[in-house]
Amino acid sequence: MQNLLSPEEIATQAGGETSPNRLPESRLFAHRGQRLGTLAEGHAMGDFLRFAAGLCHAQQQRLDSLPLARRPDLALLTRCRQHGMPPLDAPGGDLPDAWQDTLRTLAATVSGLAPASLQDTLATLSDIPAQRLDTLARSILRAEEDLSDPLELALAPLIGASLQVLWTHRLSSLQAEDIPTGFEGSLCPACGSHPMASFVRIGDAGHGVRYATCSLCACEWHVTRIKCVSCHNTRGITYEGLQGESGDLHKGVKAETCPECHASLKIISMEKDPLVDAFADDLATLALDMLVDEAGFHRAGRNLFLFMP
Ligand SMILES: [Zn+2]
Ligand SMILES: [Zn+2]
Secondary structure, eight states, X not given: OOOOOOHHHHHHHXXXXXXXXXXXXXXXXXXXXXXXXXXXXXXXXXXXXXXXXXXXXXXXXXXHHSOOOOOOOHHHHHHHHHHTOOTTOTTTSOOOTTHHHHHHHHHHHXXXXXXXXXXXXXXXXXXXXXXXXXXXXXXXXXXXXXXXXXXXXXXXXXXXXXXXXXXXXXXXXXXXXXXXXXXXXXXXXXXXXXXXXXXXXXOTTSOEEEEEEESSSXXXXXXXXSSOTTTOOOSSOEEEOOEXXXXXXXXXXXXXXXXXXXXXXXXXXXXXXXXXXXXXXXXXXXXXXXXXXXXXXXXXXXXXXXXXX
């Protein structure tokens, strides 16, 4: 059993690195795409994972084509740090200018890979009023989408993918030290969105260090190892995995379930499998979500490639 470190200990061990928050690497989307391509091989949901891989590669291309992001002004960053508010507020802020250009670019890049039903939707994208797309994007950022309309349900992952590119781009203008610290929140300290999963990295000293990973901007924030990220309960936490006849089917992924709030959030661990990627391995283990759902736990992680009516 390896020790787990407090944020202060992590900071000390990192030799002057003082933030318990981590920024995503610049090739984030390409790595997600590569991992999804690998996981798609022989997978029951292989076609979906291959499409998701193509969408990630399109996200990386779009991110690479954007000019340098403008840094928020110092007064805003200072105020946010003082009050523990996210500087790139997604639920409460405005939509980025021309976000629909990113949507159209992604749609054009992936339309050849999309399932037939989505191709029909993409063909009609230019007929959908801009205001309707704005409304849908805002509802996704607030996690309040009501996807009873089949067209909106089909478009939601592409809108989610576009918003991810734009928030990751905005985040690239910040240093980890700019992001509020000192509270172990259940929402992203950079943009205020819900976590997608939690992720255990191997720290510099060889210890496992757990972070929650943002579903939107991909910022990671430190969380205690055995604690429900949703309600902060530490009692009775249990773990479920996907089991086959010869043992663990996906050894880097477990569902952490909380008896207090009945939430389940995946814990994806590099200690168990160094090749895991939080986003890709989350998508490839939907069978685990179904398993814990049957046991009475709802999925707390939000994945913007996955929407339910
Ligand atoms: Zn975020
Ligand atoms: Zn809980």
